[in-house]
Structures are given as C-alpha cells and as structure tokens.
Amino acid sequence: xxxxxxxxxxxxxxxxxxxxxxxxxxxxxxxxxxxxxxxxxxxxxxxxxxxxxxxxxxxxxxxxxxxxxxxxxxxxxxxxxxxxxxxxxxxxxxxxxxxxxxxxxxxxxxxxxxxxxxxxxxxxxxxxxxxxxx
Amino acid sequence: xxxxxxxxxxxxxxxxxxxxxxxxxxxxxxxxxxxxxxxxxxxxxxxxxxxxxxxxxxxxxxxxxxxxxxxxxxxxxxxxxxxxxxxxxxxxxxxxxxxxxxxxxxxxxxxxxxxxxxxxxxxxxxxxxxxxxxxxxxxxxxxxxxxxxxxxxxxxxxxxxxxxxxxxxxxxxxxxxxxxxxxxxxxxxxxxxxxxxxxxxxxxxxxxxxxxxxxxxxxxxxxxxxxxxxxxxxxxxxxxxxxxxxxxxxxxxxxxxxxxxxxxxxxxxxxxxxxxxxxxxxxxxxxxxxxxxxxxxxxxxxxxxxxxxxxxxxxxxxxxxxxxxxxxxxxxxxxxxxxxxxxxxxxxxxxxxxxxxxxxxxxxxxxxxxxxxxxxxxxxxxxxxxxxxxxxxxxxxxxxxxxxxxxxxxxxxxxxxxxxxxxxxxxxxxxxxxxxxxxxxxxxxxxxxxxxxxxxxxxxxxxxxxxxxxxxxxxxxxxxxxxxxxxxxxxxxxxxxxxxxxxxxxxxxxxxxxxxxxxxxxxxxxxxxxxxxxxxxxxxxxxxxxxxxxxxxxxxxxxxxxxxxx
Numbered sequence: 300x301x302x303x304x305x306x307x308x309x310x311x312x313x314x315x316x317x318x319x320x321x322x323x324x325x326x327x328x329x330x331x332x333x334x335x336x337x338x339x340x341x342x343x344x345x346x347x348x349x350x351x352x353x354x355x356x357x358x359x360x361x362x363x364x365x366x367x368x369x370x371x372x373x374x375x376x377x378x379x380x381x382x383x384x385x386x387x388x389x390x391x392x393x394x395x396x397x398x399x400x401x402x403x404x405x406x407x408x409x410x411x412x413x414x415x416x417x418x419x420x421x422x423x424x425x426x427x428x429x430x431x432x433x
Numbered sequence: 434x435x436x437x438x439x440x441x442x443x444x445x446x447x448x449x450x451x452x453x454x455x456x457x458x459x460x461x462x463x464x465x466x467x468x469x470x471x472x473x474x475x476x477x478x479x480x481x482x483x484x485x486x487x488x489x490x491x492x493x494x495x496x497x498x499x500x501x502x503x504x505x506x507x508x509x510x511x512x513x514x515x516x517x518x519x520x521x522x523x524x525x526x527x528x529x530x531x532x533x534x535x536x537x538x539x540x541x542x543x544x545x546x547x548x549x550x551x552x553x554x555x556x557x558x559x560x561x562x563x564x565x566x567x568x569x570x571x572x573x574x575x576x577x578x579x580x581x582x583x584x585x586x587x588x589x590x591x592x593x594x595x596x597x598x599x600x601x602x603x604x605x606x607x608x609x610x611x612x613x614x615x616x617x618x619x620x621x622x623x624x625x626x627x628x629x630x631x632x633x634x635x636x637x638x639x640x641x642x643x644x645x646x647x648x649x650x651x652x653x654x655x656x657x658x659x660x661x662x663x664x665x666x667x668x669x670x671x672x673x674x675x676x677x678x679x680x681x682x683x684x685x686x687x688x689x690x691x692x693x694x695x696x697x698x699x700x701x702x703x704x705x706x707x708x709x710x711x712x713x714x715x716x717x718x719x720x721x722x723x724x725x726x727x728x729x730x731x732x733x734x735x736x737x738x739x740x741x742x743x744x745x746x747x748x749x750x751x752x753x754x755x756x757x758x759x760x761x762x763x764x765x766x767x768x769x770x771x772x773x774x775x776x777x778x779x780x781x782x783x784x785x786x787x788x789x790x791x792x793x794x795x796x797x798x799x800x801x802x803x804x805x806x807x808x809x810x811x812x813x814x815x816x817x818x819x820x821x822x823x824x825x826x827x828x829x830x831x832x833x834x835x836x837x838x839x840x841x842x843x844x845x846x847x848x849x850x851x852x853x854x855x856x857x858x859x860x861x862x863x864x865x866x867x868x869x870x871x872x873x874x875x876x877x878x879x880x881x882x883x884x885x886x887x888x889x890x891x892x893x894x895x896x897x898x899x900x901x902x903x904x905x906x907x908x909x910x911x912x913x914x915x916x917x918x919x920x921x922x923x924x925x926x927x928x929x930x931x932x933x934x935x936x937x938x939x940x941x942x943x944x945x946x947x948x949x950x951x952x953x954x955x956x957x958x959x960x961x962x963x964x965x966x967x968x969x970x971x972x973x974x975x976x977x978x979x980x981x982x983x984x985x986x987x988x989x990x991x992x993x994x995x996x997x998x999x
Contacts, residue, residue, distance in 0.1 A: 317997075318554040318570045320642025323683065327890035343997065347564045348768075368554070369809065369921065373569035396774075398809060398916035414456055416774035416807055417903055419894050 309427060310338040312349050312359040313387075316374055317343040321367035324394055328363065331420035337427060347374070351381035354389055361411075361427055367395040371405060379409050390430060392423060434491065435483045439502035443482050443514055450480070451783040453609075472728035473686035475851045481843035489846055494795075494836045498744040500737045500849060501837040502795045503760035508833035514541050514798035515793070515823045516764070518601055520551035520575040521810050522919050523927065524586030527576040531587070533813060538820045541597035541798075545628075549599040549800070550587065551575035557638075557647050558995075559985025562928045566645075571925040575601070578609065579980045581933045584616045593617050596874045598629035599671075603638035604646050606631045607659055608984035611971035614667075618976075630671040630720075633659045634679075636697065636873055640882060649874045651992035657704040657961055662968035664715040672715065673701065674722050678766045681724020681883040684889040687735040688852055690724055692859025693878070695742055697869040699860075702751060702927055708964035716747060717757035723796070725787045726768045732787075733839065734848040735764060735856075736794025742853055764798035765791045772807040776902040780804035781818060788822050793839055799823065840934040932980070939978040947977040948987045955991040 307416055314330055315322055329339050340357050344350040366374050370394060384390065390411040397405070402413045412426055435443075458464040469477045483514040492498070495505035504510070504885045517539050520527045541547035546998065552575040562571045571577050578584060588598065595673065595703050602609050610631055614624050632638075647655065656673065657929045675698050677690040685693065698719065705715045725732050743761035767787040772780045779836035780882035781804045791799050801819040803811035811819070824857075826832055839845045863872050872878045892898035899905045947970070954970035967988075968985050976985050989995050 307894065315644060316569070318558065318560075318566065320554070320644045322643055323886045323890075327887050330887045330890075335855045346568075368570070368573045370573060373921065377569070396807070396809065398918070399911075399913065420890065421894065424901065 308336060308338045309361070310340065310357065310359045310365055311361045311427065312340045312342065312350075312354050312357060313363045313365075314342050314344055314353075315365050316370060317345040319366060319368045319370065319395075321365065321395065323365075325363075325365045327395075328394060328414075328420045328423055331424050332427075334355065335424045335428070337424070347377040347381040348384075350378060351385050351387060354382065355385055355387055356432070359389060361430060362389050362391045363423070364391060364393050365395040366393060366397060369396075371395070371397050371401060372408075375405055375408050375410050394418065434486060434489050436873060440487065443484050447482060447484070449690050453719075454479075471687075471731040471848070472726065473688040473731060473852065473855055475688075475848065475855060481847055483843060485843050485847040486850075487508040489850075497748065497759060498741040499760055500741040501840050503740065503762065506854065507795055507836035508792070508827075509836070511542060512833065513796055513823070514547060514597075514764075515539050515820060516541070516547045516549045516597075516599070516798055516800055517816060517819065518549050518551050518766070518800050519811075519816070520601075522576065522924050524576055524578075524583050528587055528590070529626065530813075532590075534816060534820070537817050538824055539816075543612055544723055545595060545597050546591060547597040547599065548588065548591065549597075549601065549630075550907050551601045553577050554644060556981065559605045559608065559982050559989070561980050561982030569921070570923075571928050572919060572921060577928050578612075579932055579982055581612055581616050581619070581975070581978065582931070582935060584612060588616070593622050594626040594628060596628070597807070598627070600629075600631065601641065602632055603644065604635050604652075605981055606633050606635070607655055607968065607988070608971055608975070608981045610659060610663070611975040611984070612981065614972055615975040624666045625668055627667050628669045631659055631663065631672065632676065633673040634676045636870060637679050639871055639996075640878055644694060645995040645997065647989050648993040648996050649870055651795045651955075651989070652873075653700070653704065654872050654958055654961065654964070654992070655967075655988070656701060657708050657960070657964045658967045659713050660701070660705050661708050661766060661964045664710055664718065665965075667765045669722055670718065672718050673720075674751050674764070675701075675719055678722045678724040680882065681768060681972060682770050684770065684885040685882065686885075687724075687726065687731050688855035689859050689881070689885070691735055691739055691852065691856035693740065693869070694739075695746060695865035696860045696872075697726060698743070699746065699750070699864070700869045702747075704961050704964075708960045709962065712747075712751065712753045713755040713758055716753060717755070717760075720762040720764060720797075722764045722766055724768055725735065725765045725791055726820060727771050727783065727786070729786060729790050730845060730848060731795045731852065732790045734845055734852045736765075736791070737798060737837075737845075737849045738853040738856065739763060739796075741992060742856060743848070762798075763794075763796040764800070765796045766800045766937065767791075767802045769802055772802060772804070773900060773902045774807040775911055776908065777804050777808060777882065777912075780807070781799050781822070784819060785822050785826075788826055789832070792826055795837055805914050805917070808914055809918065812915070812917050828849060882958060935978070935980070943977040944974075944979050944983070947974040947979060948983055950974070951984060952991040955988050 392412045394414040397415045463622045494502035556578045560566040635652035651905045660672045663672040677694045680690050740761045744759040799939035805815040949972045
C-alpha cells in the first residue's frame with residue numbers, strides 16, 4: 300500500500316449505471332480496494348446528477364464507474380457535466396468493456412484513466428494510491 | 434457391470450501400474466505427482482478402470498434416467514438447433530442480422546427459422562425508451578421493444594406458426610408474451626398456433642445482473658402466471674428456461690450451477706401444482722440454458738447428469754409418469770466468461786472445444802459465442818465463424834453419427850456420478866435454507882455468486898488459474914480487432930420519436946382503463962392458487978395498445994415496486 304502522502308484513508312465512490320448489470324469486474328475491484336485499505340462507497344445511479352450528489356456528500360477522493368454495454372461516452376460526458384455544475388473536481392476512472400480506440404477520446408474528455416478488459420484490479424489500486432489527495 | 438474375474442484382473446493390473454508410479458516416477462524421476470481436481474473441486478485420479486463404475490447400471494438412450502439422451506436416436510434423426518442470440522440498435526438492424534444468420538445456417542428443428550433475439554436493458558426492466566431511466570441505454574445490448582409495431586418490425590417477414598420465436602427478456606416476459614399474442618392476432622393467428630420460448634427467469638436475472646426487478650414474491654407469481662397461461666393456451670410454447678448460464682457467468686462451478694437450477698425447478702413445479710396445473714400439462718415444457726465452460730470432461734458429465742437428475746427428481750420426488758415430464762431438453766450457451774479480449778482469435782479454439790463438449794453431451798440446441806464478443810457486439814464475419822464451427826462438427830467430423838459416444842467410459846461415467854452427487858448436495862443445502870426463491874430473499878444466493886466471481890479473479894491474478902493470453906502466453910502488441918459500434922444517441926432519438934407517434938395514435942382513455950385492470954388483477958393475485966388472472970388483463974392492455982413499459986409499471990406498482998438484489 301502506497302499511502303505515505305495521505306493523511307486519512309482514501310475514499311473511492313464506485314458506481315454502476317443502474318441499467319448495466321455487468322458488475323463482476325466491479326465486485327473484484329471493490330474487493331481489492333478494501334484489501335488495500337481504500338474505503339469504498341458503492342452506489343447505482345440512473346441519473347449522473349445523483350452520483351455527483353453522492354460524491355459531494357461523501358467527499359470522495361476518486362470516482363470509479365463501470366460501463367460494459369457501450370454507454371461509456373454517455374456516462375463520461377453526463378457525469379463530468381454534473382460534477383462541473385457542482386464545482387467538484389474529483390478524478391474519474393472507468394472500467395468495463397471499453398474498446399481501446401475509445402480510450403484516448405475518454406481521456407481527452409477528462410477521464411483520468413481507463414481500465415479495459417484484461418486490466419487487473421491491482422492496476423486500479425496502484426493508480427489510486429499514487430493520486431494526490433484532494 | 435463386470436464379472437468378478439474381470440475385476441480381479443483389473444486389480445492385478447492396477448498393482449503393476451501403481452508400482453510403476455511409485456518406483457519410476459516418484460523414486461527414480463523424483464516427480465512430485467500433482468493432485469488435480471475438476472472445476473467443481475472433484476478430485477481426479479490419473480486413470481479410471483472398470484473398478485470405478487462397478488456399480489453402474491446398463492442404460493440405453495431414450496430410457497430412464499436418460500443420462501445417454503432423451504430419445505432412442507440422437508443427432509442421426511435430428512441435428513441440434515443452431516440458435517444465436519442476437520439483437521442491437523433498431524428493429525430494422527436486428528431484422529437484417531436475423532436474416533443474415535438464417536442465411537448462414539441459424540435454424541430450429543428441421544428447417545424452422547429460429548429468431549432468438551436479445552433486448553436492451555430498458556426493455557428487460559420495463560422502462561419505455563422515453564423514460565428518464567432509459568437515457569443512454571436504448572438499443573444497447575439488444576433491440577428496444579415497447580410497442581406492437583416494434584414486434585412487427587422484427588417479425589413481419591416470418592410465418593409465425595412456422596417460426597420459433599424466443600425472446601431473451603429478463604423481467605418483462607409477461608407483457609411481451611401478451612403483446613406477442615396480440616400481434617399474432619392482428620396477423621390472423623390464434624395463440625395455440627404459436628411456437629417459441631419465454632425466458633421466464635425473473636429470479637435468476639435479478640440475482641445475476643442486479644437490475645431493477647420486481648420483488649422476489651412478485652417474481653415467483655409472475656413466473657407461475659406465465660407457466661399457467663402458456664400451458665393452457667399455447668401448447669407448443671416452452672414457458673420456462675431454467676437458466677444456469679447466468680450463474681456460470683458469475684463463476685459458480687458446474688455442480689453449483691446444476692444444483693441451483695434443480696432447486697429452482699422444484700420450487701416452480703410445486704408452484705405449478707398449487708396453481709392447479711396437472712404435471713403433464715406443464716412439466717414437459719421446462720428446459721434449460723446451460724453454461725458451458727472450459728473444463729471439458731466435467732462439462733460433458735454435467736450435461737449427462739443434468740438429464741439424469743431431472744428425471745430422478747420428477748419421477749422419485751414428484752411421482753410423475755409421463756416420459757415427456759422426465760425427459761429434459763438442454764440449450765447451451767458457450768461461456769462468455771471464458772472469452773478473452775486479448776488475442777481474440779484464440780476464442781475460436783475455445784468455442785470449438787465447447788461445442789464439441791455439447792455434442793458429446795447430447796444437447797438439443799446451442800448458441801456459440803463469436804470470437805470478438807469480449808470486445809463488443811459480434812461482427813458478421815465473427816458470427817458466421819461461430820455458425821461454421823457447428824457446421825464443421827456436424828458435416829465433416831462424423832462425431833454426431835453415434836449417440837453418447839463416451840457412454841461407458843470409466844472416467845466419464847464415474848465423473849457423471851460424482852457431478853450428480855455434488856450437485857445434489859448444493860440442492861439439498863438450498864432446500865434446507867427454504868428453497869430457491871427464499872435464498873434470493875435472504876441473500877444467500879447472491880452472496881455465493883459474489884464470492885465465486887471474486888474468487889475467480891483472485892485465482893487469475895495469483896496465477897493459480899491460467900487464462901491463455903490474459904495471464905500467461907501474453908504478447909506485447911495486441912492485435913486490434915475492430916469493435917462493432919453503434920451511434921447510440923441517434924438510435925435512441927429515432928426510437929423515442931416512433932414511440933411518441935404511437936402514443937399519439939391511440940385511445941388514451943382506453944389505455945388508462947386497461948392499465949387499471951392490470952393493477953386490479955395483480956393486486957387480486959395474492960396467492961399462487963389464483964394464478965391465471967393477470968395474463969388476460971395484460972392481453973386486453975396490449976389490445977388497447979399499451980406499451981411494454983406501461984404494463985410493467987402497472988405490475989410493479991401493485992406488487993411492492995422495484996428492488997435491487999444487494
């Protein structure tokens with residue numbers, strides 16, 4: 300665990316769009332986060348504004364969203380917009396089934412990192428551990 | 434099964450074999466003999482002998498307990514159905530894909546066209562495309578269906594009584610079936626002429642995909658209602674897919690999958706009887722979509738044990754006598770979870786082995802995954818290759834010429850017994866906890882699924898489990914396979930526009946009244962014994978041009994709303 304630069308426990312808001320039932324990857328990632336001492340808040344959302352509200356209330360250090368049905372651009376753009384409206388600047392990471400060729404566009408939009416198929420949960424743990432604490 | 438003389442000879446031979454392992458491998462070569470076990474944890478020996486099946490009873494295909502097959506002849510008489518689950522975007526796009534698949538070889542029994550279509554999640558859950566809940570998801574993962582027009586777009590080119598129509602729908606099976614019956618009516622067909630399959634697996638889907646679902650009590654009632662309606666009105670309709678696939682995708686083991694499905698079967702058979710059905714009216718129309726993973730022999734054993742277990746439960750526990758109630762039909766979906774997005778062509782090898790296991794296990798029908806399905810929706814070329822795997826096995830290898838070709842194998846027969854035994858333990862455990870639907874309510878099943886899927890990932894990460902191309906035999910530069918993509922916002926807008934026109938062209942007073950009657954029926958359906966009152970109200974609602982979402986809303990509103998399983 301690389302948590303030296305932090306004061307408290309890192310808090311990750313993990314989220315799944317309520318109409319995308321693919322949650323196997325997310326379950327593994329959340330389990331690895333907990334093992335690494337990261338506090339996990341898990342929520343479903345049907346409207347990105349709900350998610351932004353939770354992010355604000357819970358004061359999370361990072362938001363992890365999963366998308367496996369091709370809605371990644373929709374989720375990314377509406378979520379970034381909702382966070383922006385509330386003036387929240389929390390790094391977002393995405394996982395799930397996301398084609399490689401879409402990754403650079405997602406990063407351009409403002410997504411911090413994309414973990415596509417084949418990424419190990421440990422990759423996300425390492426990435427979060429190195430984020431500067433908000 | 435063997436004479437004493439044979440068994441004595443075997444024992445002598447075994448001593449020599451054991452001695453060689455001891456003296457040559459362990460002592461001389463210092464080989465640390467590994468202990469292997471099956472995917473379900475059944476310990477495996479290095480070799481099997483007549484000794485392992487000493488107690489086995491001789492059995493023929495077409496005779497109880499049907500381990501070797503339901504009928505005297507297998508693929509010699511009827512090749513398996515090649516059914517590919519498909520659907521995306523608009524109805525027009527999906528219809529074109531159906532045509533393409535049929536042209537390339539997708540079919541039901543004989544020359545019957547099979548239309549096995551997937552729907553998007555708003556349709557699964559019963560949110561019309563203009564609902565805020567559906568935003569961003571319309572047309573993804575399947576076709577959107579909310580009106581009779583949408584069904585017409587998919588099916589207008591087919592002669593309905595001669596077409597096998599199977600909707601892969603999670604929670605809205607009843608509203609869809611009502612709409613399909615009414616759609617057929619507009620084309621001059623009576624319900625009894627229709628032929629196809631409902632999923633009717635609300636409970637499974639709520640557990641494994643964790644989408645907004647009706648409450649467990651409502652799920653059970655809706656499943657029984659569909660069974661009762663279809664048995665009494667659409668004799669050829671396969672009312673329930675006792676689906677194991679979705680559990681396999683959450684990494685339950687083959688024996689867990691079988692045990693869970695059989696526990697659900699028991700709950701539903703008991704419910705059907707309570708609802709006033711005679712066993713032989715509804716039991717023969719159960720079937721299963723089975724998950725076919727990578728443990729080759731255990732999967733074959735599972736398919737054989739599946740039939741045997743069903744036959745024994747129905748005969749010994751329920752006392753059913755009609756052979757049709759004892760013979761179990763199996764559709765397989767090759768494991769999506771076994772596919773890798775890395776080196777995707779490797780998936781053709783995986784699918785080939787899985788299809789081979791299905792054929793050796795004697796299944797009735799198969800969906801073969803395309804090699805690019807870990808990347809996105811399959812391309813035309815990839816689905817064609819998936820169909821070709823079936824056609825190569827069927828036409829080039831000679832494998833289907835002999836029924837149950839592995840029957841009598843010391844190893845496979847012994848493994849079939851073990852799989853049956855282990856699956857029986859899983860079923861007994863679920864029953865001791867109150868049965869399948871109770872284990873949805875108390876969270877036990879969901880916990881098992883989460884545990885299994887996390888365990889799988891940990892085994893991959895630690896290297897304990899090998900997935901070629903993912904954690905072993907990897908390459909530095911992954912070849913880029915073009916991902917099939919849709920421009921979703923445009924599709925969604927077009928579908929919403931169509932729905933608005935639909936709503937503008939109907940008598941909305943009639944819509945409101947008929948939805949009230951659906952709510953009354955659902956409220957009145959307070960005990961299973963009253964099954965049969967909801968479907969007529971849904972059919973009336975479909976005639977009044979209610980949408981799928983409106984009907985589902987009326988159902989959930991009067992049965993405790995929607996839930997998530999965790």
